[in-house]
Amino acid sequence: MIPMPELPEVAAIANFLDERTAGLPIRRVDVASLAVLKTADPPYAALVGRTVGSVGRIGKYLVLTTVGQPGGKPLCLVLHLSRAGWVRWSENLSPKPPRPGGKGPIALRVHAGLPGEGFDVTEAGTQRRLAVWVVAEPRDVDRIAALGPDALSVDRGELGEILAGSTARIKNLLTDQRSLAGIGNAYSDEILHRARLSPFATAKGLSDEQVGALHAAIGEILRDAVRRLEGPGGVSAMKAEKRAGLRVHARTGLPCPDCGDTVAEVSFADRSFQYCPTCQTGGRKLADRRLSRLLK
Known part of the structure; x- marks a missing residue:
């Protein structure tokens, strides 16, 4: 599982x-897969020679903001x-x-910082x-302009308003980036599971x-996940750390760490989700046939 x-x-x-990379120059940008580029103007080569101002995120989007000459406008690499x-x-x-066009996994290479450094x-x-x-x-990226409030900054009142205005299943709403940004x-x-809610609750x-x-x-x-992922292992250790921290997701057939019941699964196409019947659905198993209205 990836x-x-x-x-x-x-x-x-x-x-x-x-x-x-903040404060350091972008020396070169190599594109191995032109298919990943969703914009052509300005060209990706315009990033070369600029300085990384900061790297942040908006929802699930990574935003590398660069600066050029003093007083010049920023230019962003969004991933x-x-x-x-x-x-x-x-x-x-x-x-x-x-x-270019190779079969390897590399889509883009950014040489940033000292010679030899980059990602x-x-x-x-x-x-x-x-x-x-x-x-x-x-916000020039249409998908970012359409995002809902960030999941880590939404307050209780705002969340209540989002929920009250939706007839969607709660699992569907949480993963809809137009409703709430950042959760998958x-x-x-x-x-x-933590909130003790059925994925099918309205x-x-x-x-x-x-x-x-x-x-x-x-x-x-x-917040707990962010703290764990920022450990000493760096980027290379994040995937393993994520897996280790999951309590129900991808744990089908294993005991729920809270009550000991067997973690159940609803699956469809190339995706599935997991839940605990005892903790979340009053002991009932959810039927896969209802999934056609979920996660679209």
Whole structure:
């Protein structure tokens, strides 16, 4: 299983890169897969010679902001790692550009910092969903402009309003970036388990107490994950750390760490989600036939 990068991973990667590249020049940018570029003007070559101002995130988007001459306008490299993308830092990058159109995982290489330093943006598997934009500001990316409030900054009242205005299943709403930005399949499972909510519960049907429990769970799960992922292992250790911290997601058939019941699964196509019947659904197993209305 490849852990899909979600808010905690993107936040940890952003902090990792910011510590290593902020204030340093971009010496070169190599594009191994032109398909990942979603913009052409300004060209990616315009980043060369600029200085990294900061690296941050918006939802699940990684934003590298660069500055040019004093008083000049910023230019942003925006990355969406999608389901199988990742960032790989190196202090010994090859001076030879990756082969364009090659079959390897490298999509983009950014030489930033001291000679030999920089990072590769990679994508595993055969489905090419990773996306890269070069824009004057992040909101020039339509997907970012359409994002809902950030999951780590939404307050209880705002979350209550979002839930009250939706007839969606709560699992569906949590993973809809237009409703709430940053949460994906894995952490939504963890949040719902912490809040003791069924994935099939209707958003607008939650009680005031359940809204409070959900809001608390969102903050607790995401902040705890960010803390764990920013450990000494760096980017290379994040995938393993994410797996180790999951309590129900991807643990089908294993005992629930809270009650000991067997973690159950609902699956469809190329995705699945997990839950604990005792903790979340009153002991009932959820039927897969209801999944056609979920996670679209």
